[in-house]
Amino acid sequence: GAGVSQTPSNKVTEKGKYVELRCDPISGHTALYWYRQSLGQGPEFLIYFQGTGAADDSGLPNDRFFAVRPEGSVSTLKIQRTERGDSAVYLCASSPLPGTSYEQYFGPGTRLTVT
């Protein structure tokens, strides 16, 4: 079946602009995660959704970052007033119903470049 998909695959934006990154999880997966991966580093957790609500947003670096999942499926990560330090690959992962599996399946990521 289809895996996690993310769009766009690449995004170049100017410092100070607003960007939206989209994630389509695996069908039927109720848990959705956003991670950020800087060059040469492991992914770092940003936020986790269970259904429509953010169950854990402790990884969001500041209030310029916000994510939504209004219908419990597709999620959008929103970054306001982008800074050069926001440049990274933003990864989305999804997981089946809690209590059934610990496994997280990642999408290909969106490479964000802030100039």
Add this chain to the structure above:
Amino acid sequence: QQQVKQSPQSLIVQKGGISIINCAYENTAFDYFPWYQQFPGKGPALLIAIRPDVSEKKEGRFTISFNKSAKQFSLHIMDSQPGDSATYFCAASNGGTASKLTFGTGTRLQVTL
């Protein structure tokens, strides 16, 4: 504070050899330890995972060894192949299912002919 330490940073192994990557963790609440494989330009792909109630898990050429008392776990790739050349990440999570992963810094593996 880095909660999962991974070594080595890079590794070169000849085809047919054994690749060994090590990780150590600090948080004793961690109860799930996956390994991910990542190729350039791709997202991490789940390779194999272990829970702390077992000391070893094997899937094909990939084996996880887990030492709960030492808070360490390792990935062994037997009969390493050039197609295994990738970056490998260990990770850990706690709090049951649907919990965030804490990743190591990665090991770039190169398998030579």
